[in-house]
Amino acid sequence: MAKIMAIDYGIKRTGIAVTDDMQIIASGLTTVDTPKLFSFLTEYLKKEKVEAILVGDPKQMNGMPSESAEMINTFVEKLRNEVNEIEIVRVDERFTSKLAFQSLIQGGAKKKQRQDKGLIDEISATILLQDYLSQKK
Known part of the structure; x- marks a missing residue:
């Protein structure tokens, strides 16, 4: 088997x-x-x-695409062209950032760690991936 990767794409950090x-x-x-x-x-x-x-597929609470959806769609098209042999799967990313922040609090992270947006992005990607694995079973 091979790995599955999850990407929580953002303007500044991913x-x-x-x-x-x-x-x-x-x-x-x-x-x-x-950019890297x-x-x-x-x-x-x-x-x-x-x-x-x-x-991640950003959606509003009503299920409509969020304002960042167009930027992420552009990224996905470029990604498909770059890695055409790898399947690209879009997954609902609603609440992942909030869940990531909440997990830092519950895990006892200090205030400085909770303010690390890069860490929150990484945890958000992990939540996306774990949810996908749970649904796949």
Whole structure:
């Protein structure tokens, strides 16, 4: 089996999470400055076998696309062109940032850690991925 990757795409930063090779556990990988994302992905995909990449699909509470949806759709199209042999899966990302922040509080993270937006992006990607794995079973 190969890994599954999740991307929480943002204008400034992008959180990334991956599974183990058996696709059992989702773990935060890193947060990348978005302008460097494609070079990071190129290098990572040379070293690791990834069968699918999840990308958050931002929606409003009523199910309509959020204001960042167009930017993320553009990213997804470029990603499809770059990694056409890997399946791209869109997943609902509503509440992931709030859940990530909440998990930091419950985990006893200090205020400085809770203010680390990069960490929140990475945890958000991990939540996306873990939810996907849970639904897949």
